[in-house]
Amino acid sequence: MVYKLVWENLKHRPVRTLLSSLAIGLGVTMMLTLVGVSEGMFRDQEERTRGVGAHIIIRPSGSSAIGITPPNINERLVGWAAEQPHVQQATGVVIYPLGGVSTVHGVDFQELSRMSDGFTFFEGGPFRQTQEAIIDEYYAKEKKLHAGAMVKILNRDWRVAGVFRGGKLARVMLPKPILQDVTATTGKVSVIYVKLDDPSRTAEVIAHFKQTLVDYPIYSMDELASQFSVNSLPELKVFIRVVMTLSVLFGFLVVFLAMYTAILERTREIGILKALGAGQAYVLGILVRETVLMAVIGSFFGIGMSYGTKWLLGTFIPASFPQAIVYEWWPIASGITLFGALLGVLYPAIKAARQDALESLSYD
Amino acid sequence: MTEPIIGIRELRKTFRSGDVDVHALRGVDLAVERGEFLAIAGPSGSGKSTLFHILGGLTPPTSGTVLIDGQDLMKLSDSGRTNLRKKTVSFVFQKYNLLPTLTVGDNIEIARDIAHAKGPIDAQFRDVLEILGIHRKLDRKPRQLSGGEQQRVAIARAIVNHPAILLADEPTGNLDTENSSLVLDLMRSLNERIGQTILMITHNPEAAAFAHRIVQMRDGQLHAV
Numbered sequence: 001m002v003y004k005l006v007w008e009n010l011k012h013r014p015v016r017t018l019l020s021s022l023a024i025g026l027g028v029t030m031m032l033t034l035v036g037v038s039e040g041m042f043r044d045q046e047e048r049t050r051g052v053g054a055h056i057i058i059r060p061s062g063s064s065a066i067g068i069t070p071p072n073i074n075e076r077l078v079g080w081a082a083e084q085p086h087v088q089q090a091t092g093v094v095i096y097p098l099g100g101v102s103t104v105h106g107v108d109f110q111e112l113s114r115m116s117d118g119f120t121f122f123e124g125g126p127f128r129q130t131q132e133a134i135i136d137e138y139y140a141k142e143k144k145l146h147a148g149a150m151v152k153i154l155n156r157d158w159r160v161a162g163v164f165r166g167g168k169l170a171r172v173m174l175p176k177p178i179l180q181d182v183t184a185t186t187g188k189v190s191v192i193y194v195k196l197d198d199p200s201r202t203a204e205v206i207a208h209f210k211q212t213l214v215d216y217p218i219y220s221m222d223e224l225a226s227q228f229s230v231n232s233l234p235e236l237k238v239f240i241r242v243v244m245t246l247s248v249l250f251g252f253l254v255v256f257l258a259m260y261t262a263i264l265e266r267t268r269e270i271g272i273l274k275a276l277g278a279g280q281a282y283v284l285g286i287l288v289r290e291t292v293l294m295a296v297i298g299s300f301f302g303i304g305m306s307y308g309t310k311w312l313l314g315t316f317i318p319a320s321f322p323q324a325i326v327y328e329w330w331p332i333a334s335g336i337t338l339f340g341a342l343l344g345v346l347y348p349a350i351k352a353a354r355q356d357a358l359e360s361l362s363y364d
Numbered sequence: 365m366t367e368p369i370i371g372i373r374e375l376r377k378t379f380r381s382g383d384v385d386v387h388a389l390r391g392v393d394l395a396v397e398r399g400e401f402l403a404i405a406g407p408s409g410s411g412k413s414t415l416f417h418i419l420g421g422l423t424p425p426t427s428g429t430v431l432i433d434g435q436d437l438m439k440l441s442d443s444g445r446t447n448l449r450k451k452t453v454s455f456v457f458q459k460y461n462l463l464p465t466l467t468v469g470d471n472i473e474i475a476r477d478i479a480h481a482k483g484p485i486d487a488q489f490r491d492v493l494e495i496l497g498i499h500r501k502l503d504r505k506p507r508q509l510s511g512g513e514q515q516r517v518a519i520a521r522a523i524v525n526h527p528a529i530l531l532a533d534e535p536t537g538n539l540d541t542e543n544s545s546l547v548l549d550l551m552r553s554l555n556e557r558i559g560q561t562i563l564m565i566t567h568n569p570e571a572a573a574f575a576h577r578i579v580q581m582r583d584g585q586l587h588a589v
């Protein structure tokens with residue numbers, strides 16, 4: 001029965017209820033979008049790394065598993081690696097940061113294509129000349145590029161030779177020798193990808209590599225993939241926590257204001273309930289239920305709006321911020337917001353519960 | 365003689381507003397028998413409403429004894445006085461005081477919910493709804509009803525939990541003559557049919573005439589008429 005009153009109260013002020021719920025939902029959306037973008041970028045990175053088709057990755061000495069590394073592996077190590085037992089193929093890649101989240105990769109296209117079982121081109125094809133680049137579909141969409149167009153990278157103009165299906169190593173690739181030349185890193189690579197004739201021998205081959213390449217971080221593909229998560233980026237964890245705190249604060253403020261005005265205009269109603277024998281807990285319960293209901297509605301809005309941000313990001317900047325929908329975070333984000341909302345209703349609800357029934361009933 | 369349902373002795377209530385003391389009740393003595401229909405008349409500001417608020421536990425007395433259905437009001441805690449309103453004492457006000465967002469039926473249901481009443485409405489109360497003439501209007505919102513109808517809903521809500529005492533504070537104060545006599549007729553018939561104890565405040569001598577007995581409040585004291 002009390003839920004009817006709660007529901008009618010919310011319906012009585014539809015605009016306030018709607019706006020409050022939307023504002024509560026914004027907190028949910030903030031969290032879901034941040035987590036979704038983080039997760040989306042990790043998944044995308046993992047997919048592209050797996051797309052190379054390698055089993056083992058050799059990174060420069062002193063580097064961590066993820067993050068951009070300066071090209072300082074001697075390129076001759078690629079040839080050495082290719083000759084080791086059970087190695088089918090090895091290829092070196094140069095990675096150069098472009099600022100922000102984007103990078104450009106210098107590759108030997110023929111080697112990379114063979115290792116990754118071939119590229120699919122939507123437009124054009126592989127680069128044939130030195131001043132050519134290939135880009136993936138997402139980069140093409142974000143930058144509105146097509147085969148034959150010119151693109152400026154590292155202050156030079158490159159012709160887009162082809163647009164390929166994403167999920168292969170990188171979004172933007174240049175011929176390796178020219179990138180080495182432009183960035184003055186001739187004879188060096190950033191990463192060596194190694195493909196084996198028998199994947200079950202991965203651990204064995206890594207152990208063998210480590211005997212010679214003592215200082216080099218060497219990972220199996222699975223080890224590397226497990227690094228693509230929030231846990232490997234403490235800064236991101238802090239950032240997510242900041243956004244969580246903001247959401248709690250947001251829910252708190254919205255509900256505090258909404259409920260505070262609600263009880264001011266409902267002094268008479270509260271007086272009536274008390275005259276009927278409602279105790280403090282009953283009055284408190286009504287306002288808390290209203291808040292929970294509003295937070296639940298807000299969470300639905302928030303989840304809905306996170307699909308909206310996914311669409312926006314996916315439409316306008318798909319290469320930079322691919323957003324995933326992370327279902328596990330639906331209850332977490334909703335719970336955090338509910339917590340903020342309950343903090344917000346606390347003071348108004350206690351004030352209402354303590355209100356003197358006669359204040360509103362006797363003076364008319 | 366059975367024990368009176370209300371026994372008041374030397375009841376005083378002093379309000380302190382700012383630096384002045386307002387002596388709203390200055391030694392009230394009253395005994396009300398079970399099943400009685402009592403009218404309380406008297407000029408505005410004489411302390412009638414204050415007496416009702418004390419009886420309903422909405423405000424504590426300053427001194428004196430008040431026994432309601434065997435309970436000593438002075439000894440009741442805050443929650444004890446809340447419980448008093450759930451089961452023992454109920455109010456009808458001049459302003460009908462219905463919850464505007466709820467239907468008539470839900471206004472009655474919420475009173476049952478507050479009093480933890482279980483199960484469906486009993487047959488006797490269905491008859492009461494019919495007597496009150498609102499049994500066909502349970503789905504309406506209060507604003508869709510006339511003042512007289514709203515007051516009859518307020519009466520229904522007040523007695524749904526079978527309170528020992530019904531306190532009606534100027535129940536016809538906002539009603540025209542026709543609706544007033546309807547409401548007064550109904551209160552008397554509730555009193556006669558189900559033995560409802562009723563205390564009614566009224567300015568109107570014609571209204572007071574519906575009661576068994578009339579007492580007069582003057583300057584915070586009750587006098588027999």
Ligand SMILES: Nc1ncnc2c1ncn2[C@@H]1O[C@H](COP(=O)(O)OP(=O)(O)O)[C@@H](O)[C@H]1O
Pocket residue numbers: 379380381386387388406407408409410411412413414415
């Ligand atoms: N909460 C209050 N604070 C201060 N004075 C009050 C309060 N309630 C009533 N009074 C005063 O007590 C006196 C009696 O009021 P009331 O019981 O409402 O009279 P009646 O119902 O007979 O018109 C009045 O002088 C009124 O101003």
Ligand SMILES: [Mg+2]
Pocket residue numbers: 412413414
């Ligand atoms: Mg009065």
